[in-house]
Amino acid sequence: xxxxxxxxxxxxxxxxxxxxxxxxxxxxxxxxxxxxxxxxxxxxxxxxxxxxxxxxxxxxxxxxxxxxxxxxxxxxxxxxxxxxxxxxxxxxxxxxxxxxxxxxxxxxxxxxxxxxxxxxxxxxxxxxxxxxxxxxxxxxxxxxxxxxxxxxxxxxxxxxxxxxxxxxxxxxxxxxxxxxxxxxxxxxxxxxxxxxxxxxxxxxxxxxxxxxxxxxxxxxxxxxxxxxxxxxxxxxxxxxxxxxxxxxxxxxxxxxxxxxxxxxxxxxxxxxxxxxxxxxxxxxxxxxxxxxxxxxxxxxxxxxxxxxxxxxxxxxxxxxxxxxxxxxxxxxxxxxxxxxxxxxxxxxxxxxxxxxxxxxxxxxxxxxxxxxxxxxxxxxxxxxxxxxxxxxxxxxxxxxxxxxxxxxxxxxxxxxxxxxxxxxxxxxxxxxxxxxxxxxxxxxxxxxxxxxxxxxxxxxxxxxxxxxxxxxxxxxxxxxxxxxxxxxx
Amino acid sequence: xxxxxxxxxxxxxxxxxxxxxxxxxxxxxxxxxxxxxxxxxxxxxxxxxxxxxxxxxxxxxxxxxxxxxxxxxxxxxxxxxxxxxxxxxxxxxxxx
Numbered sequence: 001x002x003x004x005x006x007x008x009x010x011x012x013x014x015x016x017x018x019x020x021x022x023x024x025x026x027x028x029x030x031x032x033x034x035x036x037x038x039x040x041x042x043x044x045x046x047x048x049x050x051x052x053x054x055x056x057x058x059x060x061x062x063x064x065x066x067x068x069x070x071x072x073x074x075x076x077x078x079x080x081x082x083x084x085x086x087x088x089x090x091x092x093x094x095x096x097x098x099x100x101x102x103x104x105x106x107x108x109x110x111x112x113x114x115x116x117x118x119x120x121x122x123x124x125x126x127x128x129x130x131x132x133x134x135x136x137x138x139x140x141x142x143x144x145x146x147x148x149x150x151x152x153x154x155x156x157x158x159x160x161x162x163x164x165x166x167x168x169x170x171x172x173x174x175x176x177x178x179x180x181x182x183x184x185x186x187x188x189x190x191x192x193x194x195x196x197x198x199x200x201x202x203x204x205x206x207x208x209x210x211x212x213x214x215x216x217x218x219x220x221x222x223x224x225x226x227x228x229x230x231x232x233x234x235x236x237x238x239x240x241x242x243x244x245x246x247x248x249x250x251x252x253x254x255x256x257x258x259x260x261x262x263x264x265x266x267x268x269x270x271x272x273x274x275x276x277x278x279x280x281x282x283x284x285x286x287x288x289x290x291x292x293x294x295x296x297x298x299x300x301x302x303x304x305x306x307x308x309x310x311x312x313x314x315x316x317x318x319x320x321x322x323x324x325x326x327x328x329x330x331x332x333x334x335x336x337x338x339x340x341x342x343x344x345x346x347x348x349x350x351x352x353x354x355x356x357x358x359x360x361x362x363x364x365x366x367x368x369x370x371x372x373x374x375x376x377x378x379x380x381x382x383x384x385x386x387x388x389x390x391x392x393x394x395x396x397x398x399x400x401x402x403x404x405x406x407x408x409x410x411x412x413x414x415x416x417x418x419x420x421x422x423x424x425x426x427x428x429x430x431x432x433x434x435x436x437x438x439x440x441x442x443x444x445x446x447x448x449x450x451x452x453x454x455x456x457x458x459x460x461x462x463x464x465x466x467x468x469x470x471x472x473x474x475x476x477x478x479x480x481x482x483x484x485x486x487x488x489x
Numbered sequence: 490x491x492x493x494x495x496x497x498x499x500x501x502x503x504x505x506x507x508x509x510x511x512x513x514x515x516x517x518x519x520x521x522x523x524x525x526x527x528x529x530x531x532x533x534x535x536x537x538x539x540x541x542x543x544x545x546x547x548x549x550x551x552x553x554x555x556x557x558x559x560x561x562x563x564x565x566x567x568x569x570x571x572x573x574x575x576x577x578x579x580x581x582x583x584x585x
Binding site: 097098099101102194195208234237238240300302303305306307309310317321324325326327328329330331333334336337338339340341342343345346347349351354355357358359361362365371372374375376377378379380381382384416417431432433458 | 492496497500501503504505506507508509512516519520522523524526527529530531533535538539540541542543544545550552560561564565567568569570571577579580581582
């Protein structure tokens with residue numbers, strides 16, 4: 001067992017017992033990054049000196065008898081979340097040289113809990129994508145098969161966790177960007193309820209959907225990290241002012257009598273049969289553990305994708321109006337001020353971001369607003385209503401996270417709709433504002449991980465963690481680590 | 490529905506995006522395909538359905554108006570493409 005293979009709770013035990021130091025642990029993870037990241041390419045920015053300094057400070061604090069949930073634990077931050085003094089590029093040329101003057105609240109809370117920050121992970125530009133191929137800098141590779149994508153947009157964080165390049169990471173999830181890469185990389189990814197985690201310092205993509213989530217090697221670690229970053233923040237008016245429970249109290253392993261809904265709309269023609277088989281088998285495990293399995297219907301599931309791809313781009317087109325080359329970021333001087341705006345944005349944004357700004361601007365423009373944007377918001381009401389009714393009957397909903405396992409790099413870059421379809425099972429949850437978690441439930445014949453999604457109602461994280469933990473303890477998928485192999489090279 | 494090139498240019502102007510000729514044509518095709526895909530929403534009768542702009546209850550959020558130290562000016566200007574004498578420097582306007 002290498003130190004970099006440890007989970008957060010395992011490392012905590014060794015640190016608390018004095019068997020390892022945070023400096024040793026951090027050095028082992030940095031060495032691991034140096035050994036594999038030239039192949040995985042999970043990180044955009046590394047901060048090893050700062051990390052070792054934070055680790056030594058954690059060791060000193062521990063010697064003085066202090067304790068906190070992540071004291072001396074090395075973690076990574078998706079590069080769309082602001083870190084004071086450390087570049088935050090959002091995977092975009094337009095913010096290539098941007099250095100935030102402040103920490104996002106989630107980052108400040110990680111630091112306050114003693115976490116060691118290793119660096120910033122790759123992302124699709126402004127979190128717009130499902131493969132991390134839309135990063136303006138380079139694509140990230142899936143540690144299970146380097147010819148495949150890690151998913152996206154939090155693909156850098158997912159790959160880093162899977163490859164032992166950090167013990168846990170922050171991602172963000174607007175339509176599946178924590179859960180889909182977690183599924184592709186064989187790790188746990190938790191998207192909290194909208195408003196559960198402050199968005200202060202998260203660079204905005206689609207403000208009514210964005211939420212910071214945690215990416216970890218197992219369910220226990222997800223509960224620990226969520227407990228650190230969750231909670232009310234006066235700096236985010238959409239953050240919920242409700243108490244944060246002890247999420248680790250959900251890790252009982254007992255799910256007897258819990259009602260698990262299985263939505264028939266999430267088993268569709270064209271999905272990879274091995275994915276369906278793995279999830280069906282996992283449902284039998286949950287039944288054996290004493291859960292009651294009920295078939296349910298979320299009748300408007302088919303409409304979630306078009307609703308999402310009108311609402312998210314509409315919000316993005318407004319949010320990204322701020323990149324005008326005046327106060328921060330790239331400036332490309334044109335013939336006039338207006339032309340400077342146009343040249344700056346035309347040169348600074350990549351193809352997917354421009355595509356979504358165009359789509360969103362069109363959906364909001366005079367003459368089309370009612371037919372597209374308003375219509376999408378009304379259907380969003382129907383989608384939310386589906387979940388409201390379902391959660392009157394069941395405690396959680398279980399479904400595949402993605403219709404297929406990780407696809408090949410380059411396979412879908414030229415076909416936006418095919419790319420968008422890889423999020424077909426995750427985006428409804430963002431539209432409804434509810435919470436959910438993806439965890440590994442098997443491997444396909446290519447050796448690629450399969451993800452299962454456990455969804456809960458708003459603020460239903462305890463139920464989600466309880467079911468996910470019970471399943472995890474009954475199986476051993478979460479103990480597998482990728483061999484970092486490169487097929488066909 | 491197929492977008493025209495003029496519509497693409499109009500939207501690009503609204504969004505203040507300079508596009509190459511090749512981008513205009515590519516976006517014309519791709520956006521048309523996405524809008525075709527979105528047309529399936531018209532199957533649903535939503536006349537009596539209110540829109541959802543946010544899943545949160547609409548409410549005012551108030552906090553005490555307590556002064557806090559602002560971010561240091563140098564750090565803010567450090568990110569500016571151009572700065573001079575403690576201000577953002579921008580191209581001249583109003584002379585055109």
